[in-house]
Amino acid sequence: MSNSKNDIAWEKIFEKHKILDRILKDGHIEITATKINEFREARLMTKFDHKSQLPKLFAENKLSILPTSRGGYVIGEFETFCKFNSNDIEVTPIEFPTFLESLDYREITSEATAINCAFVSKILHDFTNEENLFPTVSGRMSSSSFSFGINSPKGLFNINVGNSQVEIDGGYEGDNSLNLIEAKNYISSDFLVRQLYYPYKLWSGKIQKQVRPIFLTYSNGVFHLREYAFSNIEHYNSLILIKQKKYAIQEGSFNLEALSQIIDTTKLIKEPEIPFPQADSFERVINLCELIKQNQVMTKEQYLQDFDFGAIDPRQHDYYTNAARYLGLVDKVQDPTTKQTCFVLSKLGNKTMSVSLIDRQKEFIKLIISHKAFKDVLKLYLEDGEMPNKEVIVEIMKRSKLYNVGSDTTYFRRASTIIGWTNWIINQTEE
Structure with missing residues (x-):
């Protein structure tokens, strides 16, 4: 796979400043935005919200980069990311204020809108156990000066920060605490701890109340x-998860009877000449469609660079675009001017992403079970009350005339996708 613009620019910087040699000797190197800007804008070259976004040279040498001032950075073998827990948790239904006309929870296309919806629907009040909660701080601000230790192969490494830029997506103060929110409108497998730690350090030194870092997805x-x-x-690495909770705005119910009706009325289609999905998380397939809708057109480089779909291996990003194409939601096109590969929502994708949330889930289910292998596995699950084992699923797949699936090993890998998507369908229903 070809290198990204960031990869190419960092290769030139590493070569010019002998970065690997200096890190081997000193354990770290300090570099200015001015030096980075010689090759590409530092803002683009240093924004890595997830481990999978690191340039190749960073990933291959287990390096990370942190800001130390307005125009300064330190590069070294630091542990800057933290994995999200993957435990399944129940979703709490909540009500949205019906009198609001200027805020539409069906059209959340930015982190700011997500936070606003969480505030007006009292999600933040419930989660923080603060009845009196008011928006107080947000946006960019100076970090002030502080120091901290961070894990490295040689033990704790000390980093001094002097007036670096800090950005807070939302700060809400209650009677007992200041809640600092970092928000993302996409799913990821890990996150950059700095996005919580720098604001926490700043405000813990300013106020007497408890400062609570919260990550909202x-x-x-x-x-x-x-x-x-x-x-x-x-x-920096003393981060621990205190609590977590999921909320969804109530928009109607969907039960097993409604699911059975969808199964009975959905017709099977011929398998498309697109790789059978190897994308176990259907939530990520949906999120991909949300992101493409938000951007209208997404180049492959933008997609690989800006969003995290669970792995450093770029092929896993392809798995999700192929899965969305398999369902007819996304088209792969070529920009006539730049010749770049781009992704856009198909006509069907635009239609599906434009209906209400509960109707959207039903449309997704119809698209999934219009494919024989998925439909047969779902029916067997409902009949037996449990997921069929992989051997049974593979036999169903072999009878379904799948496109370009040859070896048993490939069948078994793809069976994981059927299990993941079937579980997603079951989870959409209420008892």
């Missing part, structure tokens, strides 16, 4: 909130 109508704490304020 919004996708497909679900608000997922995670509260963290730092057991040692001087240690």
